[in-house]
Amino acid sequence: MDRADWHSSDPRGAFDSAYSSNSSLREKIIEHLFVGELLRTLWRKGARRVELLRAEVDAGGYDLVLECNGIIRHIPLKSSYRGAKTSRGQHQRRAAAKGEGVRDLDHV
Numbered sequence: 001m002d003r004a005d006w007h008s009s010d011p012r013g014a015f016d017s018a019y020s021s022n023s024s025l026r027e028k029i030i031e032h033l034f035v036g037e038l039l040r041t042l043w044r045k046g047a048r049r050v051e052l053l054r055a056e057v058d059a060g061g062y063d064l065v066l067e068c069n070g071i072i073r074h075i076p077l078k079s080s081y082r083g084a085k086t087s088r089g090q091h092q093r094r095a096a097a098k099g100e101g102v103r104d105l106d107h108v
Contacts, residue, residue, distance in 0.1 A: 023079075026079060027077070027079045030077070030079045031063065031064075031077055034077065035052065035064070038066070039052070042068060047068050047069060049068065049069055049070075050066070050067070050068045051066070051067040051068075052064060052065070052066055052067075053065040053066075060074070061074075061076055062074035062075055062076045063075060063076055063077040064077065
């Protein structure tokens, strides 16, 4: 490979390509980390009646459904990186249509 191949006119091109080629793996890792931290936080707050469901497809604008002490939340997940060209807000609008907002865990 020629040294010129390492330096294209779009220096972010290779960076973007590396992220997009592993995006599904990265999103699953982030999802698992989020779920683990969420469940750990709820456990520490004494929440024992917790149910977590994963959406099979993203048609509803959410990835997770959480029920805790009778409160149901549809949770959209979006991963990105600084400098990425992402469409912000689309997931939030569809999840907001469910009539639920983000709620502080102190109310659990």
